[in-house]
Amino acid sequence: MEPRRIAADTYVFEGAREHFTSANGGNILNSGFIATGDGVIVVQSGPSRRYGEEMRAAIGKVTRRPIARVFVSNLHPDYFLGSQAFADAPIAALPGTIDGIRSDGRAVTENMYRLLGDWMRGTDAGPPTEPVLGATVVQGGHRLRLMPLAGHTAADLAIFDETTGVLFAGGLVFSDRAPTTPHADIARWLLSLDELEALDIAVLVPNHGTIRTDEAAIGQTRDYLTWLDATLRASAEAGLDMNEVMAIEIPERFSVLSVLREEFTRSVAHLYPKIEQSVLPRVN
Known part of the structure; x- marks a missing residue:
């Protein structure tokens, strides 16, 4: 895994615009991290223990600072199943996401084993350990707005770095890839897009698809939905x-x-x- 620098201190691991397959190992999302002066903020831990471990090793080549916190945006498997690799750090998510993973995490993990086979070796579904509410927090010089939204699932966390203008949009924005809808409420989803569109975005990181330096992907997602x-x-x-x-x-x-x-x-x-x-x- 090779991180791509998209802004000051900010990196993304770009995934394929595909479905889960044994060929891609589940690497279909854009996870990322912010290497702040007070520790590393990780955004999404990936679809498997192996992914999380490779991600953490790649982060270690960029910075030796410790992992301060991992944020998980929703209950879909590629967002949280790599969390075992970050077990020594707080894993944070919205309460609805935590409840969903507690309820459905085992079934979701078993399905991923069927889809990906040996890529999933040793992966267990552990729920996040720290609930997140709407707040703005400062971490090592980065001012992070934690936005509790919904629509793609019942609980969707978006993270806007007011310092760099980078928006980690989670599953609410798809860019050049068709949105997935297994837990969707389209009316609520469209309202969440309104909130994201009001931000002063410099770089938009959708969890699936092309990273953009404009807001066009929000409009693209809105149009399709x-x-x-x-x-x-x-x-x-x-x-x-x-x-x-x-x-x-x-x-x-x-x-x-x-x-x-x-x-x-x-x-x-x-x-x-x-x-x-x-x-x-x-x-x-």
Whole structure:
């Protein structure tokens, strides 16, 4: 793993714009760290113990300062399953994320073993140890705004470094990659994007996709989610079944998004049944 410097003291490990496969070892997210004068802030620990260990070794080549804290943005496996490599530091997350990992962490980990095989050797699901609430904290000269948001999941932590203008957007922003929706509430997600768009962003780090020096990825994510929600609702109103919805043509403007058709198909499975229930009248 090779860290890329994106701002003062700030580095990112860039992942592939793909699904989890045994070929990529689960390395599909952009994790990162801030090497402050008072210790290292880690953002996302990765999808496996092996990933976390390699990440920590790479951090050690940049700075010898200790790990001060690890932040986990949500309950999805690639955000927290590398935390064993940082067991000597506080692992911090929103209370909703901690509860979700306590509830579903074992099942999520078993699924990752099925997907990635030996890449997951020795990985266990441990919940974060420190709850995070909305606050602004100063760490070694970096002023970090911890933003408790929601929509991609029930609890999404974004971290905005007011010192450098770097936004670690977690799973709320996807850049040139189709969003994932297994725990999505699109209405809440769009409200969270409004809050992020109001920030004075110099560098935007989505957890999946291209790192940007503008806010275009927020608009891209908003456009896709708005289209997705409207399309599913119109389909339910028209009485389409799930297979018919999955075959719908996707607008050309979204062709820049990797894994587009696969994620759209998954989103239909995730979201359409509930939308159907809200639209179709009861006849009993």
